[in-house]
Amino acid sequence: MKKQENLYRIGEISKLYNISSDILRHYEKIGLISPDFIGENRYRYYSKNQIWKLNNIRNLRNLGLGLVEIKEFLDERSLNSASEILEFQLEKIEENIKNLISLREEIINKLENLNFFQTFKAFDKPLIKYIPERMVLYSQGSFHKDWEIEFEHKILNSKTEYDNDFILTNNEAGATISKENFLKGEYDIFSKSFIINEERGEIFPAGNFLTITFKGGYSNRGYYYNLLKKYISENNLKISGDCYEIYHIERHITENENEFITEIQIPVTL
Structure with missing residues (x-):
């Protein structure tokens, strides 16, 4: 049987709509489309009427409709x-x-x-800041590696409305070093990872924090913790909680460790 004019092979339709031939065959299997002509070589040919259907299927799929819903609409189209x-x-x-x-x-x-x-001009300088209360979502554990902390951040982030990389979220991420480990000089053992967000978690109360902001890789953190420890001793400050590391700029934003920016925050009473 000779192919009629104005019919298109499945491959032509596939390229025109950037839809794989397998998907088109699936549409045919469930009755969404059907070939107008099948040649002796079993090639399937479609008319402009089927192309019209594909326009509707693509648009409705982009809206989030399922194939069953689309088929119902195409089979029983009405004003309603x-x-x-x-x-x-x-x-x-x-x-x-x-x-x-x-x-x-x-x-x-x-x-x-x-x-x-x-x-920013105050890198490497101990500063006392008053920080308002924050909503913090924690993950308890014992973390030693950067990738372990990052993995926990991804899990925590998925619990908020921002299931995205941190370059596209308002959440700030970090980890805590317990007061005990800080005093012992163990700066590579983290007891919690956390994200600061606006919707879930515990309220971390406002207060005074001894802070320092530094640039560079995390291997330098010990130097800055010791600097803060010296400042606490010289100024007769009292530590009132765990130490917070906040990663303002990290590997989600830049692969250059020299551009990393980290802030340490230690709650203190004056």
Whole structure:
């Protein structure tokens, strides 16, 4: 049987819509589309009517509809079902707008953070700061390696609305060294990992913190802990809790360790 004009082979349709031939065959299997002509060589050919269907299938899939829902709509199209689809599409658009606005705010905050540290002048200087209360989500454990802490951060981050790399979230990440280990000089044993966020966790109370911000790899942290320990002794400060390391700029942002920026925060009473 000779192929009719204006029919397209499955390979042509696949390239036109960037849909694999296997997916098109699956659509045929479940009845979403069907070939208008099958040649003697078993090649399948589709008409413009099937192409129209593919336009609808692709658009509805992009909206999040399942194949069963799409088939029901295509098989029983009506004004009512079209209205339902349009209302569903409008809801999805509103949701996407909300997500884009949120993403825009995240990116602006990240840029402000990067710009702040690019002009920061107080590196390597012990400073006492009052820090307002924060929402902190913790993971308990005993962590010794950077990758262990990063893995815990990923788990914690997935528990908030920002299941993303940290370059695209407002969450700040870090780890704690217990007061006991700090006093013993054991600066590579972390008792908790944490993320600071706005929605889940424990309230960490406001207070005065002895802080220091430094650039470079984490292997340098011992020097800065000793510097803070000396400052505490010379100024008769009393440590009132565990030490917090916050990774303001880390490997999610740059692969150059010299550009890493870490802040140590130790709660103190004056």
